[in-house]
Amino acid sequence: MRSNRVGWLLLAPTIAILGIFGIVPFLYVLYVAFHQWNPFGANPYMIYNGANNFRRLVFDNEFLTSIAFTLKFAFFAVLSEVILGYFLAQLFMKEFPGRGLFRTIHTLPLIVAPIVVGSVWRLMMTPSIGIVPYLLKSWFGYDLNIGRDATMAFALTVIMDIWHWTPLVTLTLLAALVSLPKEPFEQAQIDGANRWQIFWHVTLPMIRPAILATVFIRLMDALRTVDEVWMLTGGGPGAATRYLGLHIWKIVFPKTDYGYGSATSVIVLYLTLVMCWLLYVALVARRDQKRAS
Amino acid sequence: MKHEIRMGLAALAVGLLTSVMPAKADFWSDAGAKYKGVTLHGVTESTPPSNYIKDVLAPAFEKATGIKVEIETTSWDQMYDKAIKDMEAKTGIYDMVYIEQDIIYAYLARDFLVDITKSLKDDPSLKAPDYDETHFTTFANYFKNADGDLFGIPMEAFIKLYLYRTDLFNDPAIKEAFKKETGKDLVPAKTHEEYTQIAEFFTKWGKDHNLELWGTTAQAHTGHPASWYEFFESVAPTFGVYNWGIDASKNYSASVANGGTMNSDKAKAALKYWLHLRDIAPPESPASTWTEVATTFAAGRAAQGLVYGENAAWIAADAEKSKVVGNVGVALPPLEPGVMEDAEAGKGYIGYYDGGAFGLPITSKNKEASLLFLQYIGQDSVQGDWAVAAPRITNTATYDDPKVIEMDKKLNGYYTMLKNDGKLFAGAPPYPFHAQVREATAPIFYKILLGEVSSDDGLDQMAAAAEAELTNLGYRK
Numbered sequence: 001m002r003s004n005r006v007g008w009l010l011l012a013p014t015i016a017i018l019g020i021f022g023i024v025p026f027l028y029v030l031y032v033a034f035h036q037w038n039p040f041g042a043n044p045y046m047i048y049n050g051a052n053n054f055r056r057l058v059f060d061n062e063f064l065t066s067i068a069f070t071l072k073f074a075f076f077a078v079l080s081e082v083i084l085g086y087f088l089a090q091l092f093m094k095e096f097p098g099r100g101l102f103r104t105i106h107t108l109p110l111i112v113a114p115i116v117v118g119s120v121w122r123l124m125m126t127p128s129i130g131i132v133p134y135l136l137k138s139w140f141g142y143d144l145n146i147g148r149d150a151t152m153a154f155a156l157t158v159i160m161d162i163w164h165w166t167p168l169v170t171l172t173l174l175a176a177l178v179s180l181p182k183e184p185f186e187q188a189q190i191d192g193a194n195r196w197q198i199f200w201h202v203t204l205p206m207i208r209p210a211i212l213a214t215v216f217i218r219l220m221d222a223l224r225t226v227d228e229v230w231m232l233t234g235g236g237p238g239a240a241t242r243y244l245g246l247h248i249w250k251i252v253f254p255k256t257d258y259g260y261g262s263a264t265s266v267i268v269l270y271l272t273l274v275m276c277w278l279l280y281v282a283l284v285a286r287r288d289q290k291r292a293s
Numbered sequence: 294m295k296h297e298i299r300m301g302l303a304a305l306a307v308g309l310l311t312s313v314m315p316a317k318a319d320f321w322s323d324a325g326a327k328y329k330g331v332t333l334h335g336v337t338e339s340t341p342p343s344n345y346i347k348d349v350l351a352p353a354f355e356k357a358t359g360i361k362v363e364i365e366t367t368s369w370d371q372m373y374d375k376a377i378k379d380m381e382a383k384t385g386i387y388d389m390v391y392i393e394q395d396i397i398y399a400y401l402a403r404d405f406l407v408d409i410t411k412s413l414k415d416d417p418s419l420k421a422p423d424y425d426e427t428h429f430t431t432f433a434n435y436f437k438n439a440d441g442d443l444f445g446i447p448m449e450a451f452i453k454l455y456l457y458r459t460d461l462f463n464d465p466a467i468k469e470a471f472k473k474e475t476g477k478d479l480v481p482a483k484t485h486e487e488y489t490q491i492a493e494f495f496t497k498w499g500k501d502h503n504l505e506l507w508g509t510t511a512q513a514h515t516g517h518p519a520s521w522y523e524f525f526e527s528v529a530p531t532f533g534v535y536n537w538g539i540d541a542s543k544n545y546s547a548s549v550a551n552g553g554t555m556n557s558d559k560a561k562a563a564l565k566y567w568l569h570l571r572d573i574a575p576p577e578s579p580a581s582t583w584t585e586v587a588t589t590f591a592a593g594r595a596a597q598g599l600v601y602g603e604n605a606a607w608i609a610a611d612a613e614k615s616k617v618v619g620n621v622g623v624a625l626p627p628l629e630p631g632v633m634e635d636a637e638a639g640k641g642y643i644g645y646y647d648g649g650a651f652g653l654p655i656t657s658k659n660k661e662a663s664l665l666f667l668q669y670i671g672q673d674s675v676q677g678d679w680a681v682a683a684p685r686i687t688n689t690a691t692y693d694d695p696k697v698i699e700m701d702k703k704l705n706g707y708y709t710m711l712k713n714d715g716k717l718f719a720g721a722p723p724y725p726f727h728a729q730v731r732e733a734t735a736p737i738f739y740k741i742l743l744g745e746v747s748s749d750d751g752l753d754q755m756a757a758a759a760e761a762e763l764t765n766l767g768y769r770k
Contacts, residue, residue: 040399126580127577235516256728
């Protein structure tokens with residue numbers, strides 16, 4: 001009984017912080033989502049409008065387009081980061097000259113603020129002043145213009161995200177790989193398993209929790225990305241890189257449509273939860289069920 | 294000898310008197326004494342005039358009053374984001390906010406700002422002797438309410454003007470080639486047809502001579518509202534489409550069918566004209582906002598262009614930043630027939646009179662100290678150096694400042710143009726829903742820029758979207 005009370009006491013600050021900065025704002029957003037509220041409208045006050053904001057979302061082409069682009073972005077970025085991160089983690093498991101230096105350099109993007117990453121990439125990519133368009137033109141005769149080429153703008157946001165966040169995946173997977181016991185690998189080798197079989201039947205199952213945690217973190221981040229993309233493309237050209245985070249930002253801040261923006265935020269949160277749940281079911285729950293049966 | 298003794302005694306007396314009498318403090322140190330230790334926080338867009346406030350006027354004010362001023366200069370979007378959030382949530386972080394001319398109506402509608410005129414009347418002890426509202430140019434009228442009370446101290450005012458390269462326009466070989474090709478003399482354009490002809494000529498000239506030179510600038514970003522603004526504030530008016538094509542007197546109509554002009558034939562002609570210019574502008578144009586347009590011109594990559602006046606001084610005179618120092622000419626924008634007559638009659642305008650003021654949020658926790666600072670930056674005495682550092686004029690007397698007259702020569706008469714022809718330009722229309730209509734229509738505008746929708750259809754869609762948004766906001770019944 002006493003230890004229970006001490007436990008709650010120790011948890012109290014965390015619960016209070018979570019309540020103040022997480023639960024209360026969320027409940028407020030949920031409340032606002034059921035209102036029409038634009039402070040620059042003819043009536044600047046909140047007017048209850050039921051589920052109208054949510055109904056409006058279903059027919060909002062810009063929102064639906066934004067979902068499609070965001071999912072595409074998240075898929076390519078997260079998948080590439082996990083694959084690349086795994087290979088880099090495996091590389092760092094090996095001894096080679098300059099490993100420490102290379103690992104430090106490889107980690108550097110992580111400490112750069114997203115807004116700075118976006119600014120630097122913009123400087124590098126802007127036609128006529130950026131080094132990348134200049135080199136592409138000089139070497140391959142290719143005109144890179146992120147103001148005109150929607151596909152290239154999309155690809156660059158993915159590449160920028162990969163550059164920025166792959167080190168996080170590498171570090172997480174490296175920690176997982178380092179902590180693995182040697183015995184299962186030795187046994188597999190004795191049993192004559194090849195490298196692919198060792199990877200598929202030994203390594204992957206053992207680091208699955210680390211991969212899952214990394215994928216969840218990166219997926220949630222990718223679904224709400226704003227700063228980097230805002231700096232690099234501003235959401236353009238057109239709506240090609242107007243991902244959900246940026247879309248919501250534009251509704252809430254420049255357009256000051258607080259009610260509709262809140263409804264959009266709630267739906268995006270719901271979508272994120274559903275996606276994570278689906279991923280969890282696909283990768284963990286089904287496997288556990290199989291084992292149990 | 295007696296005379297010398299008398300002089301010596303007099304000097305001694307004066308010396309003794311000055312050493313024993315307390316120094317007569319000036320208004321600023323007296324007024325600031327009450328607020329010593331206070332730190333004022335302001336947020337503004339990072340522009341040359343704002344940077345001057347941050348770097349020069351704020352430290353000078355602190356020296357004079359003991360009141361510390363911290364000015365946050367940030368991007369245009371962030372500036373609004375921070376200021377509106379602060380005033381909306383009533384957090385009182387900022388004591389001064391930058392009010393661009395086009396947002397003042399929205400701020401006034403929400404009672405975000407302190408009435409400066411009334412506040413100084415109510416507490417005369419705060420009124421600085423060298424500050425006088427009547428000293429401002431007529432641009433200050435944009436920041437007044439219906440009663441004539443001022444809600445923002447004008448801190449920048451400039452026109453978006455037509456800049457051209459005098460070295461290119463006066464080059465005998467180029468002049469001869471232009472004459473041969475077009476049959477005309479190479480002089481700054483007065484019509485859109487002439488402007489297009491010059492732009493096409495220089496783009497071809499650059500290509501033929503393997504130069505990094507194009508015929509015109511274009512503020513045509515495909516994902517930033519800068520392109521929307523260039524069209525509706527600087528190009529459409531020169532075709533006779535005013536107030537963004539929205540007619541407040543006709544139930545806030547935008548479409549021709551309902552009495553607006555956003556999708557009128559004139560607007561469609563204007564957009565086609567501008568899209569053609571965009572196509573022959575430097576390749577960075579689809580990624581260019583107002584900042585990049587200025588740097589493009591300063592880098593010598595364009596022969597002519599519409600450039601915000603706030604950048605004119607450094608482009609024309611700062612050799613560290615600009616490659617075209619001494620080679621910049623200024624002119625009025627090219628126009629369609631009838632537009633100048635409209636402007637002179639007060640029925641229209643020929644371009645954008647941009648600018649902003651520093652306002653005092655009603656939520657500020659240091660209103661009195663802020664009022665002192667606002668008056669400080671509004672005095673005639675600080676305007677001359679400020680105008681030289683950043684080409685903006687908000688006080689009538691500044692035009693006669695010797696430093697400004699000297700600078701005017703370097704800028705080929707920009708200040709003279711501002712003084713004489715400023716009345717032909719206009720700020721944004723007095724609507725409290727700027728950002729809302731812009732954000733509702735901009736996505737379609739970007740589609741037009743990308744060729745995903747034709748310019749004619751796009752403008753029809755934009756007019757419909759504007760009306761839908763105005764209905765949603767409750768302005769259109």
